[in-house]
Amino acid sequence: MNTINRYDLGLEYVKITLLGTGTSQGVPVIGCKCDVCTSGDVRDNRLRTSILIEVRDVSVVVDTGPDFRVQMLREDVCSLDAIVYTHEHKDHLAGMDDVRAFNQIHNRAMEVWANKDVEKALRRDFFYAFGDTKEGGLPQVNINSLGSKEESNGFIIKGVEWTLLPVKHYNMDVYGFRVGDFAYVTDVNFIPDSTYEKLDGVKVLVISALRKEWHQSHFSLDEVLEVVERVKPEATYLTHLSHLIGKHEDLQAELPEGVFVGWDGCVIENLKKEATDG
Numbered sequence: 113m114n115t116i117n118r119y120d121l122g123l124e125y126v127k128i129t130l131l132g133t134g135t136s137q138g139v140p141v142i143g144c145k146c147d148v149c150t151s152g153d154v155r156d157n158r159l160r161t162s163i164l165i166e167v168r169d170v171s172v173v174v175d176t177g178p179d180f181r182v183q184m185l186r187e188d189v190c191s192l193d194a195i196v197y198t199h200e201h202k203d204h205l206a207g208m209d210d211v212r213a214f215n216q217i218h219n220r221a222m223e224v225w226a227n228k229d230v231e232k233a234l235r236r237d238f239f240y241a242f243g244d245t246k247e248g249g250l251p252q253v254n255i256n257s258l259g260s261k262e263e264s265n266g267f268i269i270k271g272v273e274w275t276l277l278p279v280k281h282y283n284m285d286v287y288g289f290r291v292g293d294f295a296y297v298t299d300v301n302f303i304p305d306s307t308y309e310k311l312d313g314v315k316v317l318v319i320s321a322l323r324k325e326w327h328q329s330h331f332s333l334d335e336v337l338e339v340v341e342r343v344k345p346e347a348t349y350l351t352h353l354s355h356l357i358g359k360h361e362d363l364q365a366e367l368p369e370g371v372f373v374g375w376d377g378c379v380i381e382n383l384k385k386e387a388t389d390g
């Protein structure tokens with residue numbers, strides 16, 4: 113599946129790759145023999161949710177789940193400028209140790225953007241990376257704090273502007289992100305009005321839709337379709353999908369026009385192609 117989907121995202125060159133589109137356990141789920149977990153359709157294999165956003169020559173990954181290494185190898189990512197975190201759940205952090213490869217490639221610490229709670233979790237789960245001694249082979253990160261007063265609206269990575277989209281994941285604060293007219297919001301069950309305002313004019317939205325049944329901390333499919341009605345993007349791609357939502361093909365057939373089931377490796381590009389070597 114290497115269909116490329118093009119939209120006018122209001123920036124000179126943008127390439128977005130869905131690195132993983134599965135919920136915390138991934139799909140297939142270990143030991144599960146359901147129709148989805150045993151499906152022969154490669155689109156029903158979902159690594160943990162993450163995304164690669166490339167604007168000009170600036171590459172950023174949002175979240176490093178347990179599948180980070182496999183995702184970097186699959187997409188042949190040879191250079192990475194920064195990692196941005198949505199929230200501190202393990203399925204979004206667990207692969208951070210593998211930034212070591214990029215530390216070696218670039219010979220510097222990885223620039224990381226994280227809110228206070230994510231920073232706390234990183235310092236706890238990867239305590240060995242934050243000690244006084246800098247032994248060779250340890251992951252090196254330089255944490256920039258997200259959502260501090262000076263940067264409550266967003267931040268800039270190598271000249272690329274990122275707008276913060278604060279949302280709720282039950283009682284947890286999560287950041288979605290807007291880059292140009294592209295927006296990414298995962299692990300959400302409530303979007304405040306102030307964030308809807310920041311979503312105004314978004315052309316492509318990638319948003320999590322766990323399953324059809326109600327869930328305490330994730331939007332169900334119907335709830336996501338209400339968000340789509342309100343934001344009115346040209347295209348919406350669903351991510352963070354559970355095996356319970358059904359097979360890719362069956363689910364796609366049920367969705368309204370302009371709403372697509374995301375899949376691992378799905379690429380979304382800007383219309384203007386000429387600046388690719390910028």
Ligand SMILES: [Zn+2]
Nearest residue numbers: 136201203299
């Ligand atoms: Zn998650």
Ligand SMILES: [Zn+2]
Nearest residue numbers: 199201281299
């Ligand atoms: Zn989560």
